[in-house]
Amino acid sequence: MPLVGDLKSDCANCFGLCCVALAFTRSADFAVDKEIGEPCRNLSADFRCGIHRDLREKGFSGCTVFECFGAGQRVSQVIYGGTSWREEPETAPQMYAVFGVVRQLHELEWYLAEAMALRPAEDVRDALAETESLAGESPEALLALDVAAHREKVNALLLRTSEAVRAEFRSRKKERRGADLIGAKLRKADLRGANLRGAYLIGADLRGADLRLADLIGADLRDTDLRGADLTGGFFLTQAQLNAANGDAATRIPASLERPAHWSPKRR
Structure with a gap:
């Protein structure tokens, strides 16, 4: 690309x-409140993060996304x-x-x-x-x-x-634009060519799902279980979306993206 x-x-x-x-708001993603223009307390003099390797453990998972x-x-x-x-x-x-x-x-x-x-x-x-x-x-x-x-x-x-x-895969069943799929059980689902633009997939179970050629622009993948899923050819997917999800060594991702460091190294 x-x-x-x-x-x-x-x-x-x-x-x-x-x-x-x-700005940060104290939540599960950020351990503190921070206003726009206020340097994060973890920002070092060299503009590096002082807890970069431990962000998730110290309550700053939002930074890793x-x-x-x-x-x-x-x-x-x-x-x-x-x-x-x-x-x-x-x-x-x-x-x-x-x-x-x-x-x-x-x-x-x-x-x-x-x-x-x-x-x-x-x-x-x-x-x-x-x-x-x-x-x-x-x-x-x-x-x-x-x-x-x-x-x-x-x-x-x-x-x-x-x-x-997506023309060859288009069907009413796969038009899930903006759909509420929070916590949905979609293990091993055939989602090839699905329209998942802006879909809410928070905490959804997509283990082993086939997402090849799926449109994933704006899909909310926070805590989505992508272990073993196939996203090769899935498009308009960003690094931030992958970082928000959970996957493993068996998760197949587009070549333009990197496997998040927090994903499990084991195949499940």
Whole structure:
């Protein structure tokens, strides 16, 4: 998938933006409350996480799920030229807001790049080029951008791509867009070509399920059991979604994604 290297987080070249620009609410995912602009208590002087290897054990599992799609390093090193919010505190509020916009644009680039790999089309190519160009604009232009309108335009292209790719599997039974499947028993289910856009699969049992060529954009996979499931060819799936789920060595995932470190190494 083109651009994939630029659309993955590179924490070594970021100013810890996800650790300062975002708010945390004390919950099962975050051990503390934190306001926007307040550096996380675990953020070190070198912008690294001081408890990175123990985030889940120390109550910060939400941090292990987050993916900036490479926005962090772009904002830090390109848009702000390597000058951090610590070095120039007056730029901090703007930098945090810009980070939020660029993250959304990079996420759209991820989907569009995958759409091009699945079914090349001129309008998708143009939308990818436009989105990449927008992400490189000045801070002022980025903050003035109507991201919602651009997302709506992109989503129409992604939906058309999805329908074309899933055409041979389409059936009423597999149209589960936005469906409430929380805790659903779907072990070994045949979900090839299913439309699971925005579906709530929180805590669902998908062990051994066949999700090849399923549209998974926006599907909520928090605590979804994917042990032994086959997601190869499943599209519009992100690293953040995988990180939120549970899997094992038998879970088959798209080549563009990485197996989460917390997944069980055993086949079950």
